[in-house]
Amino acid sequence: MDTAGLKINLTLPADKPNGVIAFTNARIITMEGDQVIERGTVVVEGNVIKSVSADFVIPKGAKEIDCTGKTIMPGIVDAHAHSGNFRYGLSPQKQWQYYANLAYGVTTMHDPSANTEMVFANSELIKSGNMVGPRLFSTGTILYGADGDFKAVINSLEDAKSALRRTKAFGAFSVKSYNQPRRDQRQQVIQAARELGIQVVPEGGSTFYHNLTQVVDGHTTVEHNIPVAPLYKDVTTLWAVTKTHNTPTLIVNYGSVNGEYYWYQNTNVWEKERLLAFTPRAIIDSRSRHRTMIPDEEYQNGHILTSKSLKKLTDAGVKINLGAHGQIQGIGAHWELWMLQQGGMTNLEALRCATLNGAVSLGMDEQIGSLKVGKLADLIILDKNPLEDIRNSEFVKYTMVNGRLYDSATMNEVGNYDRKRTKFYFEMPGSGNGYPYFRETNSFMRPTCCQMD
Numbered sequence: 001m002d003t004a005g006l007k008i009n010l011t012l013p014a015d016k017p018n019g020v021i022a023f024t025n026a027r028i029i030t031m032e033g034d035q036v037i038e039r040g041t042v043v044v045e046g047n048v049i050k051s052v053s054a055d056f057v058i059p060k061g062a063k064e065i066d067c068t069g070k071t072i073m074p075g076i077v078d079a080h081a082h083s084g085n086f087r088y089g090l091s092p093q094k095q096w097q098y099y100a101n102l103a104y105g106v107t108t109m110h111d112p113s114a115n116t117e118m119v120f121a122n123s124e125l126i127k128s129g130n131m132v133g134p135r136l137f138s139t140g141t142i143l144y145g146a147d148g149d150f151k152a153v154i155n156s157l158e159d160a161k162s163a164l165r166r167t168k169a170f171g172a173f174s175v176k177s178y179n180q181p182r183r184d185q186r187q188q189v190i191q192a193a194r195e196l197g198i199q200v201v202p203e204g205g206s207t208f209y210h211n212l213t214q215v216v217d218g219h220t221t222v223e224h225n226i227p228v229a230p231l232y233k234d235v236t237t238l239w240a241v242t243k244t245h246n247t248p249t250l251i252v253n254y255g256s257v258n259g260e261y262y263w264y265q266n267t268n269v270w271e272k273e274r275l276l277a278f279t280p281r282a283i284i285d286s287r288s289r290h291r292t293m294i295p296d297e298e299y300q301n302g303h304i305l306t307s308k309s310l311k312k313l314t315d316a317g318v319k320i321n322l323g324a325h326g327q328i329q330g331i332g333a334h335w336e337l338w339m340l341q342q343g344g345m346t347n348l349e350a351l352r353c354a355t356l357n358g359a360v361s362l363g364m365d366e367q368i369g370s371l372k373v374g375k376l377a378d379l380i381i382l383d384k385n386p387l388e389d390i391r392n393s394e395f396v397k398y399t400m401v402n403g404r405l406y407d408s409a410t411m412n413e414v415g416n417y418d419r420k421r422t423k424f425y426f427e428m429p430g431s432g433n434g435y436p437y438f439r440e441t442n443s444f445m446r447p448t449c450c451q452m453d
């Protein structure tokens with residue numbers, strides 16, 4: 001009886017800052033084609049980009065932020081983000097996962113498996129300015145075809161439409177089609193989605209033939225990587241004539257070891273002050289100080305081989321999205337970006353995966369994903385140039401989301417405002433070093449043989 005219900009109307013204004021900010025003397029990676037302005041100005045008024053130019057411009061009354069030696073690029077779009085949107089008792093007013101993402105320049109998150117009740121509530125709280133976070137979108141609870149306590153039975157177009165009407169009613173524009181075992185069931189979900197204006201982002205499931213039917217049947221994306229590598233022209237040519245994107249999530253690479261271990265092995269993650277400022281220490285220490293060390297060839301034949309296929313797909317015209325899968329908040333998006341580049345993409349191509357491609361995939365490229373007059377002001381200012389070295393992307397000085405400017409190291413609001421961040425619970429005496437979150441977030445660390453979200 002999904003047609004019965006009571007509408008509860010609560011309308012609040014969307015948050016929007018006041019004032020004008022001019023970012024001057026900056027290198028600007030616009031993501032409009034291959035355009036890079038070596039020295040220019042970005043002007044933001046309210047929450048909208050007013051100008052992007054090679055000139056030195058400071059409009060009257062504008063706050064100037066001198067960006068000499070710095071690089072501006074669009075905020076990162078994480079198309080497969082799991083940022084703690086499951087309810088374990090109370091929902092915090094300040095969700096550290098959101099802050100960690102903003103501190104590392106992620107300004108849009110799309111969570112393709114979350115608790116419906118929590119994620120849409122938080123999304124609206126962020127939109128109205130009552131919580132701080134990236135733009136937050138989600139499928140809500142997955143449309144799960146396998147047996148379990150939330151199985152969704154789809155045996156007809158009507159079944160699919162009934163399920164998707166619910167999805168749409170609680171605020172989603174996308175649905176996670178997950179383990180519907182038969183192709184006709186998956187096609188029923190797609191047809192229902194077409195009729196209702198919903199995107200279908202299916203779980204790849206580490207099943208090659210299944211993945212190819214997902215591509216030819218017109219899914220919006222395939223979530224997770226194709227589990228065989230290398231890919232050859234048969235696959236890249238077929239895929240290139242569709243509009244289906246791939247969100248490979250190399251960080252949890254199907255078919256071999258997870259890419260995230262590469263970064264635990266090759267960097268001292270427990271020394272990253274930015275990360276520790278926004279994540280309970282126990283989470284970082286437990287994963288990074290006691291780390292898996294494996295021969296490098298495991299990675300070469302693992303996520304790096306997968307990434308080489310992503311370069312082939314990119315060259316063929318298939319769009320690849322960045323998705324960091326919530327493995328580690330904030331810096332995980334950079335690890336994914338760097339792994340996209342490890343397979344041979346140019347730095348600019350990898351940065352496009354991290355920004356514009358995700359925006360296109362979500363149907364939001366008219367509003368976000370590049371620095372263009374009239375688009376929403378989601379941008380990041382980096383101390384170092386990621387075109388010189390992709391690993392420079394983590395040095396985020398400022399994050400601007402919807403026109404609000406934050407000092408990324410502290411997440412204090414700056415620019416035309418001066419608003420200090422208050423403390424997280426795990427910074428308080430007696431917090432027990434964040435034990436509950438340690439348990440919760442650790443559940444995302446699964447061996448590669450298991451199903452992913």
Ligand SMILES: [Zn+2]
Pocket residue numbers: 080082112113325452453
């Ligand atoms: Zn997932």
